[in-house]
Amino acid sequence: MARNGFGPRAAALSEAIASRLWPIPLAATVLAVLLGVVLPEIDRAIDQDLPATFTALLFGGGVDAARAVLSAIAGSVITVTSLTFSLTVVALQLASSQGSPRLLRMFAADRMVHATLAIFIGTFAYSLTVLRTVEDATGDAGAFVPRIAVTVASVLTLTSVVMLTFFLGHLARQLRLETMMRDAHREASRTIGMVWDAAPGRPAAVAPRSPQEAREVRSESSGFLTEVDRSRLVEIAREHDVVVEEISPTGTNVVTGSPLLRWWPRSGEPTRADAGLDSRLRDQFSLSYEPTPSQDVSFGLRQITDVAMKALSPGVNDPTTAEYAVGHLADLLADIAARGPLPASFTDDEGTARLVPAQPSFESLVALSLGRVRHYGAGDPLVSGRLLRAYGEVGRRTVDQGQREVLRSELARTLRAIDTHAADDTDIRAARHVADEVRTTLG
Numbered sequence: 188m189a190r191n192g193f194g195p196r197a198a199a200l201s202e203a204i205a206s207r208l209w210p211i212p213l214a215a216t217v218l219a220v221l222l223g224v225v226l227p228e229i230d231r232a233i234d235q236d237l238p239a240t241f242t243a244l245l246f247g248g249g250v251d252a253a254r255a256v257l258s259a260i261a262g263s264v265i266t267v268t269s270l271t272f273s274l275t276v277v278a279l280q281l282a283s284s285q286g287s288p289r290l291l292r293m294f295a296a297d298r299m300v301h302a303t304l305a306i307f308i309g310t311f312a313y314s315l316t317v318l319r320t321v322e323d324a325t326g327d328a329g330a331f332v333p334r335i336a337v338t339v340a341s342v343l344t345l346t347s348v349v350m351l352t353f354f355l356g357h358l359a360r361q362l363r364l365e366t367m368m369r370d371a372h373r374e375a376s377r378t379i380g381m382v383w384d385a386a387p388g389r390p391a392a393v394a395p396r397s398p399q400e401a402r403e404v405r406s407e408s409s410g411f412l413t414e415v416d417r418s419r420l421v422e423i424a425r426e427h428d429v430v431v432e433e434i435s436p437t438g439t440n441v442v443t444g445s446p447l448l449r450w451w452p453r454s455g456e457p458t459r460a461d462a463g464l465d466s467r468l469r470d471q472f473s474l475s476y477e478p479t480p481s482q483d484v485s486f487g488l489r490q491i492t493d494v495a496m497k498a499l500s501p502g503v504n505d506p507t508t509a510e511y512a513v514g515h516l517a518d519l520l521a522d523i524a525a526r527g528p529l530p531a532s533f534t535d536d537e538g539t540a541r542l543v544p545a546q547p548s549f550e551s552l553v554a555l556s557l558g559r560v561r562h563y564g565a566g567d568p569l570v571s572g573r574l575l576r577a578y579g580e581v582g583r584r585t586v587d588q589g590q591r592e593v594l595r596s597e598l599a600r601t602l603r604a605i606d607t608h609a610a611d612d613t614d615i616r617a618a619r620h621v622a623d624e625v626r627t628t629l630g
Contacts, residue, residue: 206296206479208275208304215305216312223316227333234334246337253321253332260344261314267351268307275300278358285503286367287493289486292477293370297361303354310343364498364508368491372515375487376522378480383526387417387542388533394543395532397432401451404465409442410474414482417542419471421533424541427464428453433545438483447472453539484523485547488556491515499563499570509564510573516556517577523552524585550593553581561601566608572621574601579625591629598625 237245246253275294282290294300317336324330360366412435424431431450435441448468480486495512498505528549533542547555557577564570578594578601585591605618 206292211301212304212308215309219309219313220316223313226336227320230333230335245334250330253337257314257318264311289490290367299357303350306347306350310347314340368515371490374480375519388421390530391532391534395540401449403446403449404469406441406445406447411478412439413475413479414473416471421541425535432543436545436547438478438485492556492559495560506567506569509570513573517580521581521584527586549590565604568614571605575621579628582629
């Protein structure tokens with residue numbers, strides 16, 4: 188049996204770490220402190236044996252100068268760190284107000300932000316650690332200045348200045364809505380590829396029907412369903428010779444007591460209560476306080492759709508951004524359509540049906556994305572025209588007749604909405620002309 192359970196687990200772990208600001212700066216702080224302890228000892232051991240050509244490049248001041256340099260570095264870097272953090276908070280506020288609150292997670296996961304904070308905080312921690320090793324002359328020993336360590340502090344400071352320059356340019360670029368949508372698009376594309384390529388078992392086109400006496404397993408907590416380990420579900424189902432059917436797709440908001448899955452014996456025998464099996468199956472479902480893109484195809488679509496809806500709101504009135512968002516949505520839906528429907532069920536190595544996954548339908552994804560834009564943008568000729576063309580773009584890559592029918596239905600709804608909300612007959616005639624071309628594409 189194909190085992191791809193590591194992919195979703197690794198993706199979820201990576202998402203949990205990457206979406207938080209503290210792990211990388213904390214690791215940099217620990218490494219900086221260790222370097223600040225070890226490097227002065229190395230300095231003490233080899234300082235007298237260094238060649239003159241090398242020592243000419245090192246810090247050449249005395250004890251007071253070394254302390255002044257290290258103190259200045261520590262004070263200035265922590266000030267710049269505060270400025271960087273303040274700019275990041277402002278960026279988060281702008282991303283929330285201009286785009287969508289769901290885009291904040293991408294800013295928190297930005298590697299440039301992580302790297303910049305790591306360099307700044309690491310330089311601060313390193314300078315303080317080295318500062319304690321600078322020693323005045325005493326009766327028993329002479330003065331000690333860790334020249335290599337102080338030089339490294341100066342190099343880290345110059346690196347921090349360079350990082351600050353790049354960070355400011357990066358921040359200005361990240362605040363553009365086009366960049367936000369591009370990043371959301373890339374993330375959604377990765378999720379689509381992972382979901383469609385995952386193979387917890389052998390795919391099957393037919394799903395077994397659950398009997399009336401199938402046993403439901405309910406959630407013991409509330410939250411968003413972020414991950415399902417389907418490889419383990421297939422294994423557990425094979426061990427107990429049962430069939431498992433998921434009830435809610437990934438991304439669903441689940442409350443305590445809501446059914447997560449149902450199972451029944453494959454042999455057709457009456458279903459008997461099995462608390463141990465219920466618990467093992469329930470443990471393969473992960474809930475969180477917020478949705479994540481690790482297995483949720485709809486999450487990326489929702490992020491871009493939110494940008495379009497915010498752009499179409501009366502307070503913003505930016506139809507150009509909504510038009511760009513529809514282009515991103517069309518490309519993602521076309522990618523989904525080109526891959527075809529997901530398997531109806533998965534079997535074990537012997538070909539026995541073990542898992543019926545719950546996946547969002549193509550119809551629901553279209554309604555979540557293009558359908559919501561239609562609801563708010565049908566009266567704008569720029570947005571409505573782009574919507575109509577989007578149905579044709581997705582239809583060109585569709586390999587399933589059922590998906591084509593979904594697009595035809597959505598096309599008809601959009602035309603009705605345009606007839607209702609368009610400002611004049613010219614816009615209606617232009618929309619119908621585009622719709623005729625789209626119908627030819629859809630067949």
